[in-house]
Amino acid sequence: MTLLQSLQMRQAKTCAEVQAKLKQLKNRPPKNLDAEIHRLHDLYFKKIDCLDCANCCKTLSPGVKDVDISRLARHLKIRPVQLVEQYFELDSDGDYVFRTSPCPFLLPDNYCSVYEARPIACREYPHTDRRRQEQLLTLSAKNCKTCPVVCAIFSDLKV
Ligand code: SF4
Numbered sequence: 001m002t003l004l005q006s007l008q009m010r011q012a013k014t015c016a017e018v019q020a021k022l023k024q025l026k027n028r029p030p031k032n033l034d035a036e037i038h039r040l041h042d043l044y045f046k047k048i049d050c051l052d053c054a055n056c057c058k059t060l061s062p063g064v065k066d067v068d069i070s071r072l073a074r075h076l077k078i079r080p081v082q083l084v085e086q087y088f089e090l091d092s093d094g095d096y097v098f099r100t101s102p103c104p105f106l107l108p109d110n111y112c113s114v115y116e117a118r119p120i121a122c123r124e125y126p127h128t129d130r131r132r133q134e135q136l137l138t139l140s141a142k143n144c145k146t147c148p149v150v151c152a153i154f155s156d157l158k159v
């Protein structure tokens, strides 16, 4: 069994428990939260190849901003209005989200066909290498359901 498969199995068994742990963390985040999460992020992502998974691209839409639309339109050599009409709709936060899931730019081998021009939210996913993790705990609890690495990071976290 690969590490990714074992993390996926662990996620299926522990996701609810890890989400409850994250709720408690929100009340009293430890001082070394960023350092510990970043250490575990590096540990897992050194060993995991996201191309074997792509669950985020298959099941979630990133929140896409105007700047992302402009970059993508330039990359695809179409007008921003055409891009929006073809691929996007607005969500309740006023962000553009993909009309369809999996992402229309995901290729069958899990590569991203617009990789160099992908939205910022795609570049940052799953956000476990960002600073101020105490402000991202609600998002991470949500991402536990999608990303086996996020679930493992928060499961391993000693607090
Ligand atoms: S869900 Fe997590 S492990 Fe899977 S491709 Fe996305 S970031 Fe990588």
Ligand code: SF4
Binding pocket: 056, 057, 062, 103, 104, 105, 106, 107, 111, 112, 113, 114, 115, 118, 119, 122
């Ligand atoms: S644009 Fe690329 S990285 Fe972003 S969700 Fe689609 S396939 Fe994944």
